[in-house]
Amino acid sequence: MTKQEKKSFNQSLAEWKLFIYNPTTGEFLGRTAKSWGLILLFYLVFYGFLAALFSFTMWAMLQTLNDEVPKYRDQIPSPGLMVFPKPVTALDFSFSVSNPESYRGYINDLKKFLKSYGLEEQKNLTNCPSGVFREQNGPEYTSCRFPLVLLEACSGVDDPEFGYSSGSPCILVKMNRIIGLKPQGEPRIECILKGENTAVLSTYPSNGMIDLKYFPYYGKKLHGSYLQPLVAVQLIFGNRNDINEVTVECKIDGSPNLKNQDDRDKFLGRVVFKITMRP
Amino acid sequence: MVGGFSILLWIGAILCWIAYGIQYSNDKSSSLDSVYLGSVLALVVVLTGIFAYYQEAKSTNIMASFHQMIPQQALVIRDSEKKTVPADQLVVGDIVEIKGGDRIPADIRLLSAQGCKVDNSSLTGESEPQPRSCEFTHDNPLETKNISFFSTTCLEGTATGVVISTGDRTVIGQIASLASGVENSKTPIGLEIEHFVHIVAGVAVSIGVLFFVIAVSMKYRVLDSIVFLIGIIVANVPEGLLATVTVALSLTAKRMAKKNCLVKGLEAVETLGSTSIICSDKTGTLTQNRMTVAHLWFDNQVFVADTSEDHSNQVFDQSSATWASLSKIITLCNRAEFRPGQEGVPVMKKAVVGDASETALLKFSEVILGNVMEIRKRNRKVAEIPFNSTNKFQLSIHETDDPSDKRFLVVMKGAPERVLEKCSTIMVSGQEQPLDRSTAQTFHTAYMELGGLGERVLGFCHLYLPADEFPATYSFDVDAMNFPTSSFCFVGLLSMIDPPRSTVPDAVTKCRSAGIKIIMVTGDHPITAKAIAKSVGIISANSETVEDVAKRLNVAVEQVDKRDAKAAVVTGMELKDMSPAQLDELLANHSEIVFARTSPQQKLIIVEGCQRQDAIVAVTGDGVNDSPALKKADIGIAMGITGSDAAKSAADMVLLDDNFASIVTGVEEGRLIFDNLKKTIAYTLTKNIAELCPFLIYIIAGLPLPIGTITILFIDLGTDIIPSIALAYEKAERDIMNRKPRHKKKDRLVNKPLAVYSYLHIGLMQALGAFVVYFTVYAQQGFRPSALLNLRVEWEKGYVNDLEDSYGQEWTSYQRKYLEWTGYTAFFVGIMVQQIADLIIRKTRRNSIFQQGLFRNKVIWVGIASQVIIALILSCGLGSIVALNFTMLRPQYWFVAVPHAVLIWVYDEVRKLAIRLYPGSWWDKNMYY
Secondary structure, three states: OHHHHHHHHHHHHHHHHHHHEEOOOOEEOOEOHHHHHHHHHHHHHHHHHHHHHHHHHHHHHHHOOOOOOOOOOOOOOOOEEEEEOOOOOOOEEEEEOOOHHHHHHHHHHHHHHHHHHOOOOOOOOEOOOOOOOOOOOOOOOOOEOOOHHHHHHHOOOOOOOOOOOOOOOEEEEEEOOOEOOOOOOOOEEEEEEEOOOOEEEEEEOHHHEOOHHHOOEOOOOOOOOOOOOEEEEEEEEOOOOOOEEEEEEEEEEOOOOOOOOOOOOOOEOEEEEEEEEEO | OOHHHHHHHHHHHHHHHHHHHHHHHHOOOOOOHHHHHHHHHHHHHHHHHHHHHHHHHHHHHHHHHHOOOOOOEEEEEEOOEEEEEEHHHOOOOOEEEEEOOOEOOOEEEEEEEEEEEEEOHHHHOOOOOEEEOOOOOOOOOOOOOOEEOOOOEEEEEEEEEEEEEOHHHOHHHHHHHHHHHOOOOOOHHHHHHHHHHHHHHHHHHHHHHHHHHHHHHOOOOHHHHHHHHHHHHHHHOOOOHHHHHHHHHHHHHHHHHHOOEEEOOOOHHHHHHHOOEEEEOOOOOOEOOOOEEEEEEEOOEEEEOOOOOOOOOOOOOOOOHHHHHHHHHHHHOOOOEEOOOOOOOOHHHOOEEOOHHHHHHHHHHHHHHOOHHHHHHHOOEEEEEOOOOOOOEEEEEEEOOOOOOOOEEEEEEEOHHHHHHOEEEEEEOOEEEEOOHHHHHHHHHHHHHHHHOOOEEEEEEEEEEOOOOOOOOOOOOOOOOOOOOOOEEEEEEEEEEOOEOOOHHHHHHHHHHOOOEEEEEOOOOHHHHHHHHHHHOOOOOOOOOHHHHHHHHOOOHHHOOHHHOOEEEEEHHHHHOOOHHHHHHHHHHOOEEEEEOOOHHHHHHHHHHHHHOOOOEEEEEOOHHHHHHHHHOOEEEEEOOOOOHHHHHHOOEEEOOOOHHHHHHHHHHHHHHHHHHHHHHHHHHHHHHHHHHHHHHHHHHOOOOOOOHHHHHHHHHHHOHHHHHHHHHOOOOOOHHHOOOOOOOOOOOOOHHHHHHHHHHHHHHHHHHHHHHHHHHHHHHOOOHHHHOOOHHHHHOOOOOOEEOOOOOEEOHHHHHHHHHHHHHHHHHHHHHHHHHHHHHHOOOOOOHHHHOOOOOHHHHHHHHHHHHHHHHHHHHOOOOHHHOOOOOOHHHHHOOHHHHHHHHHHHHHHHHHHHHOOOOHHHHHHOO
């Protein structure tokens, strides 16, 4: 039995060799050079044609698009909330007051994010009247100033370390940009501490107000200089010698058309994050 | 049947569960998606398995009901009492009694017998009744007269015997176990499907592993890579194919059952289509299985009688006075009688008591003359000598029906040479003429001519006894023979044959043009066998055997080059002396072969010889002893009417009407289903690429996943099922009975052009079309194609809730997820729309769709409707079920892929046109599947 198997193995090896290169017919992998040439030429032409066709259809499809506004906006009717500094893995900020390295990343992230809000950058923006939508008809679209002073202690102007070194860290909360969104009522971001209260929470601007003058948004192309309104949350921990762990939930409030409760989308109009501060 | 796929899917399911296990150990809140997917995969395997089993069992049930399940009873003497017990409770040593009509319940040795005759045809193939007595006559149990065998029938008489063996130890039982010992090899379609599974599994595993490696080396997490692997496997495996193939085969099985071919195993449906040699019985299959008058000779002339099934058209000249005399002898010198109570039955169907030739003569005369019984009554029989093998004639003496003629009429029939010996005159045109040398010569010529046709010839003569010597009161004594038995007047010859069924010559011609070789295997005499073979076309009119060539050239048989003779008639004796090599040579060199005088055991040798030629062999048989050959054959065909249960259980197919012509319809259906399965598989394979490309692009270019694994399952097991079954209803493209049977090793079900064309041509075009829909959906929602490249990592991060699109808007992860599902639905719809085009192009492999007719196969349209309806239900109705990952789609997205669908159809029409225009060209070789 083994002898037979061995033989058949050798046979199949020989068959394979013959398949890879057959010296009598000059066939390589079952085809002669000419046959390979033909088949490769065919596929070159065929795939070239398909690629051209695909590119053409894609090009034609892109021609139907508007450069300024996407054709449909039905899948993002209501904005989500997001926090800064941007977390690395999950919405879980953890640092040690005594170790600057542990929060350097957060500070850098905040600085980077707030760079576009610098005085110099806002020089060309407009001072808009508060409390009303700023509707524009083009062709030039201007953006409203968002003075950093609104963020008070979290503006990074007075304290370039955003309170991290002093045990009162700042987190920025922002609402997602959606083209054409006009919040009804008086939208504000309300943040609360969940669970044990070992810290005092303050929001800037006071009450987490979001001014209507920053709406609506006209899209990246027309509205390139647009600055989103921000809300800062500062946590002031009472006992800095212990490990402090707090969970904060922020929600959009005061605006009937901005949802803050969705079973499936945990970030629609709300955001929950955790801060762990070690001594 | 598609075991390889099941294994792949099990691997996929297990990988899913492992992936969930890893996820769960890292993060307790991880989603159950992969558990669902694993369970769905397992469910798919189990359900398709159950479905296939159910289908298979259903067709086996037909067979089970076919068997007569009445337990056999035996009359046994136990404790000095006669008891009736079930035959399976007999033990060795029991004394059993049998009588005419009984089936013999075990192998028995006879202790006493009165006029006992048994029918051993199911065992030995001898069709003549065998007398049985209690004398030991031969060492061979099959030959000796004092043994009767289990399952044979006692025709007449009574006997008492002692049981010598039961059950498996009986001669029949041994043959049955021999049959079960014959290896049941895989069916051709089974092999083809296995080959196909190997190809697909090979593609799936190699692409899967390749991309697993690529994914790992691209620094994807191993867990993600496993998920990719699952996706690739699921995309590659045609999950619905097992069910589709089973349904297609059982549809054909049903169609064949309607045409009197009952198929036992579903896979055998196709085997008949690839058959290249049919080894056919003669009696009953090719012939009508009843003796019939074929020729008459009187007035120095041969007349042809109608041998068709109803005898309706007897055209020979009946005006001659000789015919009047001959017909009287035929009518009177005959002991056969119709069974009573058959008034309404047509003559040819009436049951008759009497032997085969007497029955033939009775029916012949009844058809021509009318009421034979009445004629016999008018010509009262006064004495008779029945036929026996020493006399070789039969004689009877009658009063005449002419009241004025007081003479007795002696009529005689028998072997022509014996009858002629007793004659001194011969009747020509009603006049008696002396029988001289020249008339005797014409008689001999006629006799030889009819004998040469393989017919059984009988001579007829009569004599009017002088009224003065034999007055009306004369008492005839058949033992003393007190009447003359010579100086008769010879009237004529009549020859009989078991004529071919009228449908057979046509069927043989069809087989021949379909490239199927028909070999006749019979126990009959070579001359008869050859005559029948010639009359049905198994030996065609212009071909000769070696003996014919020798006769024509007037040389010795040995001097003839065997290759000059197309036909060959080989007897069992010659076959016995042949080596396998010689048999191979015989089978290879002659296209028309008749095996005569073969023992049923030799059938097995012939079948094996044919299989050595790489042929797919069909064998017909009815006897128990045929069962090893039936089993050995690639497809064994048992006769439904005359076949024994053993033959039926060994066979793969049962011919309900015992008619050879039914085999031809079977061949046609088998070939059609092979072609249609090819189309079904091509259709099914095509979309695999469209399902696979998304994963590859996702891994390499980092697009958000275009289609989910669950969605793929909805294509494979949802929208594509009915269309692929619909292809089984497709009519043949060309006359499939005009091409050679497929070569077992060359004409594969799934060949290279099929795979290449499906995967690399149409499949790729489909993938492109579906991607256009996908990109359109994303672009119109704000993500332009350029923004999608390498977006995958950010896209899938659950905590990134402000992902920016091309317009500066920001998306939460759930909003992205929902868009992703919309993308799945769009891709799904894209594939579905193009599968409609794929379905239409797969209707034909060579002809234009317009030649085939777009509306001839209505089921295709049912299939298309089902595709659209299922897709609509999934998208609209079930869009709210999150686990299914379907969303409502804007109506216009349903039409984005339509131009691609049209392109697919145009491209395929061009391909077919080029194939038709340039047969044999490079294009034909590479593009015709």
